[in-house]
Amino acid sequence: MTEDLSGAISRRSLFAMIGKTAGIAVMYEAMASMAYAAESTFKGPIKLAGAPMGASVLILGSGWAGMVSAYELRKAGYKVQILEYNNRAGGRNWSxxxxxxxxxxxxxxxxxxxxxxxxxxxxxxxxxxxxxxxxxxxxxxxxxxxxxxxxxxxAYVHSTAAFGGKPKRYREVEADFDGYIAELLSKSMRQGALDQAVTKEDREILLAALKNWGALDNNYAYTKSEKQSDRRGFLHPPGGGMDAMPIPSDPLSLDDMIQSRMWSAIGASKSYDVQxxxxxxxxxMGMLGKAFGKELADVIRFNSKVIDIKQDASGVTATYVDTVKGGAPQTAHGDYCICTIPASVLSQIPINVGAPMQAAINNLPYxxxxxxxxxxxxxxxxxxxxxxxxxxxxxxxxxxxxxxxxxxxxxxxxxxxxxxxxxxxxxxxxxxxxxxxxxxxxxxxxxxxxxxxxxxxxxxxxxxxxVPFTLGCAGSWTEATRAAHYKDICAIDGRIMLAGEHVSMIPAWQEGAVLSALDAVQRLHSHIVQGA
Amino acid sequence: MRKLSFLIAGAAVAALSGTAFAQFASGYSWKTGPEIYTHVCQGCHMPDGKGATGAGMYPALAGNRKLASPLYPVLVMLKGQKAMPSFSDLTDDQIAAVANYVRGNFGNSFPGTVTAEQVKALRAQAVQQQMRAPG
Known part of the structure; x- marks a missing residue:
């Protein structure tokens, strides 16, 4: 998209972009499959029960994924312990x-x-x-x-290259964009340009819809009027008493509106993520991590920098150093481990997982x-x-x-x-x-x-x-790296599972970390119960 | 198919960010090695080229023997490495300039220079990053 925008955009290409509704529908479907428009798959609180007597899970990291894992596993009867690098709980949930x-x-x-x-x-x-x-x-x-x-x-839309750098109100940009597009569409429709795309009956309905959507006048034109200003705002809004008569505002010209590229701000709040x-x-936002940390206060060990993770037939041992007190490295042990350390950091920690999971960890830029x-x-x-x-x-x-x-x-x-x-x-x-x-x-x-x-x-x-505890914002997957590694980053490798936003299809959102952890604890629990 | 997925990714970026102004086409405007280092690389490798350490670390470029191979920094920039994203949105000239800069500064004086032509020859290995708005 940015590619298209760096060149001059013609009215026609803009028009074509709007008109291709079928294409857009297909595109959104594809986007959904890539998680760009994905919704949460949260199915309600989970209920795990029947942890084997004395079974323990070591959890690395007290962000969302680590704390959801600890909370749910503890509730199911597991002994849990969390090692956390920071001196607080929450991870990227932070104010x-x-x-x-x-x-x-x-x-x-x-x-x-x-x-x-x-x-x-x-x-x-x-x-x-x-x-x-x-x-x-x-x-x-x-x-x-x-x-x-x-x-x-x-609020505003602002471009240094348009209108002398003076911001426009969002409502002006959206109203003018919608209005002109509606005008252009209705014009081509009335000229018969879309006769192949819509039936005659639908055409009449669509014309009425465009008039309504774009605040067009009776000639299907987007013109200065009270009706138009009711969308884009008035020069002088309707009032009370003597000075009450409204004065309509002037719309931006079609050319200015297109050239300003301010229309690109219109999509910002339309995506499913931010509706x-x-x-x-x-x-x-940090209130959430803080509250969760309080709930799990007795199982979190802060200031603990993990430097090695080893699994064998009897469990998983993490070696860590106390970042405040220093001293010799210490160890923590669990029968199993859920590691929520970001791949940016985990790719630097020796961990004896199989080659596929290691490759997944090593191929995720932040x-x-x-x-x-x-x-x-x-x-x-x-x-x-x-x-x-x-x-x-x-x-x-x-x-x-x-x-x-x-x-x-x-x-x-x-x-x-x-x-x-x-x-x-x-x-x-x-x-x-x-x-x-x-x-x-x-x-x-x-x-x-x-x-x-x-x-x-x-x-x-x-x-x-x-940021010392993540070295980056979030795991930056591509379609190619998803295809090559996503399955492996979600796997159970011996006694180790990974969780976090980087193990989800909703990267860089808290929900991704939560869902990843819920999936991990459920699969780990059934793995343990079946093996016990 | 490749083109389609690129378009989809691009559209998603626009939908998420909503700020698809022309100026946001990815890439950097800086020309010289020191400029590029200062405005791009030092975010992680630090102003003194010594890297940094937290829960994980950023390697130092100062005294880094891997830089003895002129094309090593070029390939790292084009492809990325582990958590380091690729910087393939730098041009051939920019990559050559900053590779030469880090190989000849911060106490480094590795012999040989990198040319834009050499970078171009390695372009086929470049990895494209996806620019996405986080939540």
């Missing part, structure tokens, strides 16, 4: 709060200066309504959820991603611009500005997610010092919200390749 200190690889340290209650989620920040596994554990743990606002018609309704935990949080002295996006939650999209390297979905109308400070990047942009962001990340992000933000210059207070930036 940075005021007073926190974060040192990334390379030794760059940031002291988070946010006000009490304000936070940045460096990792996951939103939960789709269909990620029922995550939602189940949130409920179980008593973590309060609130709506996460994904789509905000009053409303979405949720977030009150107080930060993607780049960066997030930057900027604390502002006041919530100017709400006070000045009536933006309550949602996301602004920009062609600048920061890509997005996410507005907080909580504390609306509150006086005082607020934290913007002022950069969320991936791909080569994230690589470049990661290569910056934390101070540079914050400074650049502030510059980009000020191009959209000039108030940011004076209202900026403090910031923090996290590049995932510099």
């Amino acid at each position: 940075l709060y005021g007073g926190d200190t974060y040192t990334e690889l390379g030794g760059f340290t940031q002291h988070v200066g946010f006000d009490k209650g304000l936070y940045l989620n460096p990792g996951p920040w939103r939960i789709p309504h269909h990620h029922r596994g995550v939602l189940h554990y949130a409920q179980l743990l008593g973590v309060q959820l609130e709506p996460f606002i994904q789509l905000n018609y009053n 409303q309704t979405m949720f977030q935990p009150v107080g930060g 993607s780049a991603s960066t997030k930057v949080g900027l604390q502002m002295k006041r919530r100017f996006w709400e006070e000045d611009e009536a933006i309550y939650g949602g996301i602004t999209y920009t062609d600048q390297p920061n890509r997005m500005i996410g507005y907080p979905s909580s504390d609306f109308f509150k006086k005082g400070k607020g934290v913007l997610l002022a950069a969320y990047t991936f791909g080569s942009g994230a690589v470049e962001y990661t290569a910056m010092s934390p101070a540079e990340r914050v400074q650049k992000t502030l510059d980009y933000t000020a191009n959209i919200h000039p108030q940011a210059r004076t209202e900026f207070d403090t910031g923090v930036g996290v590049g995932w390749h510099r």
Whole structure:
């Protein structure tokens, strides 16, 4: 897609793109099979029972996958123990709060200066309504959820190359795009261009639909009117009393709308992953990992860096060093092991699994991603611009500005997610010092919200390749590597199983880790019971 | 089939990210070895070329004997290695420039140079990364 966009796009090719509905349906089917549009397969809480007397499972890592594994296996009667590299539970489920200190690889340290209650989620920040596994554990743990606002018609789309760099409201872009496409389609339909594609009867229905969808006038044209402004917003909205008469706004021209490429922001909230309704935990995504860690407090050993994993006929032994106290390496043992250490790290740890699983571990690159949080002295996006939650999209390297979905109308400070990047942009962001990340992000933000210059207070930036416990954001599978290795990364290798987002078809989402763990514990349990 | 899957992946990226502005075509604008190192490589290999260690580690490029072979860094960039993604979206010129830079800096002075033609000859082995928006 990016390929297509780098060249000039003609009206015709744009039109062709829209018209190929059959192709799109087929494409979505293919996407679903590749997990791009996949839904959770969570089937409700699992009930394991009948663990053999005294059987134990050693779990490596206390992110979602490790904690779901430990929780369910313990409930089934297994003795469980978790080794965790960090000094906290949660893994990539993580929020940075005021007073926190974060040192990334390379030794760059940031002291988070946010006000009490304000936070940045460096990792996951939103939960789709269909990620029922995550939602189940949130409920179980008593973590309060609130709506996460994904789509905000009053947020912006911004391009440095269009409209003099002035942002447009999302509603203007969407209304104009839909309106012009509806106009073009109805025009070709009335000229008979689509006679082969639709019956005469359907044509009349479709024309009515296009008129309705695109807010077209009686001549099937997208023209300046109250009807149109009812979609894209008014120059002067309807009011009360003397000055109540509405004044319609001017639409962008068709050429400007196409050339601006701002229409590419329209798809952002249409994908299944991010369709409303979405949720977030009150107080930060990290509340989930924290609550789960509390539930499992007596089985997690923190500050434990695993340096070797060996299995033999009697079980699995992990050798680890205490990252705080140091000293001689120690060992932990289980009859079986569920290892949730990211492949980025696990590929560096000696582990005697078979060649197929080792190949799977060794052939999974980890993607780049960066997030930057900027604390502002006041919530100017709400006070000045009536933006309550949602996301602004920009062609600048920061890509997005996410507005907080909580504390609306509150006086005082607020934290913007002022950069969320991936791909080569994230690589470049990661290569910056934390101070540079914050400074650049502030510059980009000020191009959209000039108030940011004076209202900026403090910031923090996290590049995932510099995160000491993962060395990357998430497992980056391709169709080819899935075909070659996915089955093997899911296998039971002797007494060892792997789990995590990298062992799922929903990579980089918490739900992937949860479902992977549920699958692992169920298969391991039946394997053990059948073998006992 | 190959083309189809590429299109599907591309469409998925656009659908997920919603920011398919032209500027986001993957790749890098930097030209010289030091520029490319500073804006790309040092994210992991660090400004001093010494790598870093956490739960796992990033290898040092400083004093790394594997760099004695001029084409070693080229192949690593084109194909990736274990968790390191491929950087095949760097151009032949960029890969040659930064390979020469790391082989001749950070205390390294390995003989020989890499040319863009040599990189081009190895392009067939390049691995394409999928750029996806995480959750």
